[in-house]
Amino acid sequence: MDIKDIVKEENLVYTKTKLMTDNILSYCPGCGHGTAHRIIMEVVDELGMQEDTIGVAPVGCSVLAYEFMNIDMIQAAHGRAPAVATGVKRTMPEKFVFTYQGDGDLAAIGTAETIHACNRGENITIFFINNGIYGMTGGQMAPTTLPGMRTSTSPYGRDLPSMGNPLKITELIAQLPGTYFVTRHAVHTPAAVRKAKRAIRKAIELQKENKGVTFVEIVSNCNSGWKMAPVKSNEWMVENMFPYYPMGDIKVDGELVEKK
Amino acid sequence: MGELKLMKGNEAIAEAAIREGVDAYFGYPITPQSEVIEYLMMERPEERTGMAVLQAESELAAINMVYGAASVGKKVFSSSSSPGMSLYQEGISYLAGAELPCVLANIVRGGPGLGTIQPSQADYFQSVKGGGHGDYKLLTLAPASVQEMADFIELGFEIAFKYRNPVMILSDGMIGQMMEKVELKDQKPRWTAEEIKELNGTWAAIGKPEHRERNIITSLDLDSAKQEKHNHHLQSKYRQMEEEEVRYELFDTEDAEYLIVAYGSSARIAQKTIFLARQKGIKVGLLRPITLYPFPKKPLAELARQMKGILSVEMSAGQMIEDIKLSVGCDIKVEHFGRYGGIIHSPDEVLEALEQKIIGG
Numbered sequence: 001m002d003i004k005d006i007v008k009e010e011n012l013v014y015t016k017t018k019l020m021t022d023n024i025l026s027y028c029p030g031c032g033h034g035t036a037h038r039i040i041m042e043v044v045d046e047l048g049m050q051e052d053t054i055g056v057a058p059v060g061c062s063v064l065a066y067e068f069m070n071i072d073m074i075q076a077a078h079g080r081a082p083a084v085a086t087g088v089k090r091t092m093p094e095k096f097v098f099t100y101q102g103d104g105d106l107a108a109i110g111t112a113e114t115i116h117a118c119n120r121g122e123n124i125t126i127f128f129i130n131n132g133i134y135g136m137t138g139g140q141m142a143p144t145t146l147p148g149m150r151t152s153t154s155p156y157g158r159d160l161p162s163m164g165n166p167l168k169i170t171e172l173i174a175q176l177p178g179t180y181f182v183t184r185h186a187v188h189t190p191a192a193v194r195k196a197k198r199a200i201r202k203a204i205e206l207q208k209e210n211k212g213v214t215f216v217e218i219v220s221n222c223n224s225g226w227k228m229a230p231v232k233s234n235e236w237m238v239e240n241m242f243p244y245y246p247m248g249d250i251k252v253d254g255e256l257v258e259k260k
Numbered sequence: 261m262g263e264l265k266l267m268k269g270n271e272a273i274a275e276a277a278i279r280e281g282v283d284a285y286f287g288y289p290i291t292p293q294s295e296v297i298e299y300l301m302m303e304r305p306e307e308r309t310g311m312a313v314l315q316a317e318s319e320l321a322a323i324n325m326v327y328g329a330a331s332v333g334k335k336v337f338s339s340s341s342s343p344g345m346s347l348y349q350e351g352i353s354y355l356a357g358a359e360l361p362c363v364l365a366n367i368v369r370g371g372p373g374l375g376t377i378q379p380s381q382a383d384y385f386q387s388v389k390g391g392g393h394g395d396y397k398l399l400t401l402a403p404a405s406v407q408e409m410a411d412f413i414e415l416g417f418e419i420a421f422k423y424r425n426p427v428m429i430l431s432d433g434m435i436g437q438m439m440e441k442v443e444l445k446d447q448k449p450r451w452t453a454e455e456i457k458e459l460n461g462t463w464a465a466i467g468k469p470e471h472r473e474r475n476i477i478t479s480l481d482l483d484s485a486k487q488e489k490h491n492h493h494l495q496s497k498y499r500q501m502e503e504e505e506v507r508y509e510l511f512d513t514e515d516a517e518y519l520i521v522a523y524g525s526s527a528r529i530a531q532k533t534i535f536l537a538r539q540k541g542i543k544v545g546l547l548r549p550i551t552l553y554p555f556p557k558k559p560l561a562e563l564a565r566q567m568k569g570i571l572s573v574e575m576s577a578g579q580m581i582e583d584i585k586l587s588v589g590c591d592i593k594v595e596h597f598g599r600y601g602g603i604i605h606s607p608d609e610v611l612e613a614l615e616q617k618i619i620g621g
Contacts, residue, residue: 021474050467050468050469050470051467051468051469051470052467053467053468054332054465054466054467056328063480064480066474066476066478070468070474071467071468071474072465072466072467072468072474072475072476073465073474073476073477074327074328074331074465074476074477074478075358075476075477075478075479075480076324076327076328076354077324077327077350077351077354080320080321080324080327080351083316083320083321083322083324083325083327083328084324084325084327084328084331085328086314086321086325086328087284087286087324087325087326087327087328087329087330087331087336088328088329088331088332088465089328090284090312090314090325090329091283091284091312091328091329091332091334091336092332092334092466095466095467112317112318112320112321113317113320113321113324116316116317116321
């Protein structure tokens with residue numbers, strides 16, 4: 001049955017983008033990954049770039065992104081997506097090449113690859129989903145886990161003297177001359193989704209200018225890992241994650257944004 | 261005849277890669293193979309052929325850059341030496357699992373650990389038996405000269421793309437560092453985008469046109485039944501390699517009563533041993549495996565029938581000897597000799613070992 005058989009064309013205001021496959025999402029209901037996938041693919045579709053796009057998704061909840069994004073994709077080892085994307089972009093510079101990475105992947109095991117790809121100014125786009133936890137493996141502490149936050153490997157809360165501080169990797173890579181556009185968003189409300197989508201579009205369009213890494217962090221919930229209902233997890237995210245990881249542009253046109 | 265040059269093994273393999281029309285080299289400095297990337301940087305291959313050369317931040321990054329370029333159907337080459345090659349193993353397992361072609365070279369030095377920068381053949385197991393996690397094989401080529409360092413680039417890419425599997429050139433610090441005359445092939449053009457689409461378009465992630473299925477590069481399957489099926493497919497490729505890709509060389513074996521089996525540098529040394537032995541009236545020959553995986557099991561087993569004993573000579577504590585024993589069974593004496601930890605055995609030492617362990621033993 002086609003959607004046109006159910007909804008009359010004049011009433012149709014919303015459909016799934018054709019750049020998402022019909023495979024059932026493996027993400028937990030309420031998780032931000034599905035929305036993030038969708039708006040990235042919407043932008044690729046709107047720009048008519050399906051054939052020009054190569055995606056890289058490493059280990060983490062989004063390791064199966066290739067099941068959902070209707071483009072050619074490469075599954076990468078844990079932490080190594082920026083190196084894999086470097087290998088792609090250096091040999092196919094005409095393509096739009098992106099990575100889609102979680103916080104454990106990008107800011108722990110892959111820190112070296114992240115920093116050096118950013119420092120070389122690879123002409124790639126990095127989408128960074130930060131939910132402060134390892135979702136795929138069952139809710140362990142991540143480099144971005146907040147102080148005092150309980151996870152399965154910090155069951156009494158993240159203890160800063162013994163476990164270290166949450167790593168603000170996005171602020172860190174924004175310091176590097178090889179990054180051109182660095183911004184942080186969320187996808188928990190329609191308004192946030194619209195803003196995030198605009199940032200994603202900008203990051204994708206800027207890659208064509210070959211000015212270095214464009215980097216979009218999306219602070220997201222992990223309702224399963226945080227052990228909260230979806231709505232509650234979004235409220236918790238706004239109250240706790242946003243103060244530590246504030247929304248907005250961090251670097252624009254190669255210049256750090258002045259904080260008021 | 262192609263252009264003749266006097267070159268180090270490391271330089272010859274780099275020059276051969278440019279002339280092969282390789283699209284990219286990614287590497288990280290480590291002795292005794294740093295001349296590979298130094299030569300490439302000096303030669304400006306991006307101007308000669310458009311080949312990309314990048315010094316990565318680590319071996320982990322380098323092998324994953326290889327994975328990226330291989331994923332889009334390009335010819336990609338990388339080299340390292342033993343401790344660095346250990347760091348490559350995760351990536352090599354992924355390359356084999358995702359069925360990606362590439363050519364890698366290990367200019368082996370003595371280990372374990374940081375070991376020494378002197379030549380060794382102690383990475384045989386790592387290269388021939390897998391190295392990383394999971395059931396996979398690398399087709400392993402063992403050059404015994406600077407000429408073969410150059411020649412195995414072309415052969416390596418031919419095999420790598422035939423099977424969509426990484427190929428390892430297992431060399432050592434002696435062949436990497438020594439200078440010999442080498443005949444270089446003429447420059448081949450790099451594949452065009454159209455050629456890559458035609459040759460590798462059924463699998464490479466080069467961008468999905470609206471009306472073809474997605475090309476996905478992955479080694480993951482959470483469904484164990486599918487993963488087992490994938491493993492069966494990989495194993496069938498290795499069986500085919502064992503049928504079609506065995507390469508070896510015989511030296512003075514026609515009338516031989518004793519056999520030395522040696523590859524790479526040790527095979528060169530063994531040739532001198534055979535010369536010395538035959539001056540003393542000892543009838544000894546050499547089987548030099550050129551492919552270490554697949555190992556020349558059948559020719560060795562046939563040859564063993566005419567022999568009174570076999571000496572396995574390698575610069576290790578004895579690794580290839582296991583494959584020799586598996587090939588020839590228990591009816592013939594097989595012994596190992598080799599100096600290791602960076603020491604190179606002399607032809608006299610090999611002769612002494614032959615006389616004591618095989619002839620006199």
